[in-house]
């Protein structure tokens with residue numbers, strides 16, 4: 001079943017035409033990767049879905065309903081949760097408070113406590129640092145916290161913006177294992193990455209973005225074999 | 239609560255400024271100590287006078303603190319100085335005034351036939367209602383102030399909402415004058431919070447009067463400050479306010495309705511200023527359309543002193559400023575009418591010597 005359907009959206013930043021009629025979709029249960037170089041429009045696509053940026057034209061459907069006029073807070077209550085680029089941890093809040101913020105749309109204390117316990121089980125580092133301020137965590141810890149915070153909302157569709165950015169390879173491996181695991185537990189994932197190799201290795205399908213346009217799309221395996229993708233995103237030649 | 243980092247100026251000029259600041263601070267300090275030393279030597283003022291001045295400063299300082307919290311909360315979220323905040327306090331002050339007036343106009347006959355006003359027959363109800371109305375209309379004023387004067391300018395350069403704030407301040411003052419008249423009005427207190435009666439505290443052979451209005455104001459302002467602190471630190475609303483202050487876009491990604499939280503911040507700030515307005519009337523006995531002007535600027539000073547954006551800083555800054563301007567004239571041996579000069583000297587000194595305030599971050603050009 002098609003869960004998310006983005007149809008020909010155009011986004012401008014003043015005079016900059018950032019998204020030039022981009023279309024893509026995601027079926028329930030999938031991991032879909034959006035790959036592309038810096039400035040291609042990946043983050044802008046996620047922001048458009050989260051409705052924190054306005055689209056000039058085009059349509060976005062979630063579970064068959066248009067969400068183009070839905071305010072950001074209602075996107076979250078519909079369980080479309082974005083984990084933003086650069087983690088965006090609240091620096092002067094503790095780890096626990098950051099997780100509480102993730103659960104902002106929920107009021108059931110029992111469920112929140114249970115979910116927090118589940119996060120600490122999944123990310124033991126966060127339990128050790130539960131009282132520490134978010135701004136004092138390492139990059140890897142912040143990324144774990146950002147993902148955990150996103151999960152506290154109980155997402156049905158998780159939008160992940162460059163979770164590997166600036167992290168050591170071993171941490172990136174861990175994070176991608178976790179992403180796969182989250183997906184196997186029933187959450188659909190739209191994964192934005194510059195690290196095309198990693199993203200396509202766990203994705204079902206993928207789209208390649210260049211300067212605000214989708215230039216290639218297909219199954220992850222096809223994209224990994226594609227000469228253009230290999231040339232431009234997988235370190236050439238291949 | 240502010241999130242932005244200011245640009246680091248080039249090294250050399252910064253060093254120079256630091257040295258100049260140090261020298262200036264040193265000179266000011268030496269002059270102050272000399273002056274206070276000389277005055278203290280010849281002073282005829284006894285311990286009781288200093289106590290009386292300190293306590294009365296603390297009482298007024300509590301009111302400054304309540305107003306200062308509003309400046310700091312709004313600055314923390316919008317990075318703007320809400321210069322109409324003093325007028326919000328003025329409107330709150332009138333709210334309490336009219337409640338007391340109305341209650342005072344209703345006569346009540348007791349069992350023994352004596353007639354008293356409803357104000358003194360039911361003082362607790364009168365006081366509760368005065369604060370409810372005063373804080374309520376001040377909160378509403380804050381709410382609409384943001385909706386009308388600031389929200390349409392969101393995203394405009396910093397100077398633009400600042401000008402709008404000054405305009406709103408002038409507008410509200412004039413509206414106050416039109417609605418309530420230009421004259422000073424005397425606050426009628428219920429006797430249990432009288433301005434003339436109180437506890438006699440014996441000290442050094444004499445007695446210091448601690449008025450009921452003063453005790454009441456001090457206790458209430460302390461209670462409200464604790465309540466505000468708990469609200470910000472412990473409640474979901476408080477967490478959302480901090481989240482919006484730290485990072486608006488990410489707050490929206492958490493499902494927070496950012497506009498709503500900004501509105502609620504103005505409502506809370508307005509209610510606190512309104513409570514200070516009612517206290518001001520109760521303790522000082524007078525209100526008029528201009529009553530918010532000086533406390534407004536002084537509370538702004540207090541907020542800057544404590545580090546704008548910093549809530550405990552605003553509280554400490556308010557109490558400190560109240561005490562300093564109260565004992566200042568006596569300590570410096572100058573006329574008591576120069577009180578206000580002390581507050582403004584402090585503002586200027588802090589801006590020059592330590593713009594980041596006692597506890598906070600810098601108030602730079604960029605941020606005003």
Ligand SMILES: Nc1ncnc2c1ncn2[C@@H]1O[C@H](COP(=O)(O)OP(=O)(O)O)[C@@H](O)[C@H]1O
Nearest residue numbers: 013016018036037038039040041042043044045
């Ligand atoms: N806030 C902004 N203001 C102006 N231009 C922006 C802004 N954010 C992104 N852009 C521009 O929009 C284009 C797409 O950016 P973005 O979506 O961040 O790309 P990506 O996430 O793929 O690196 C780029 O040209 C970028 O410079």
Ligand SMILES: [Mg+2]
Nearest residue numbers: 042043044085
């Ligand atoms: Mg990006």
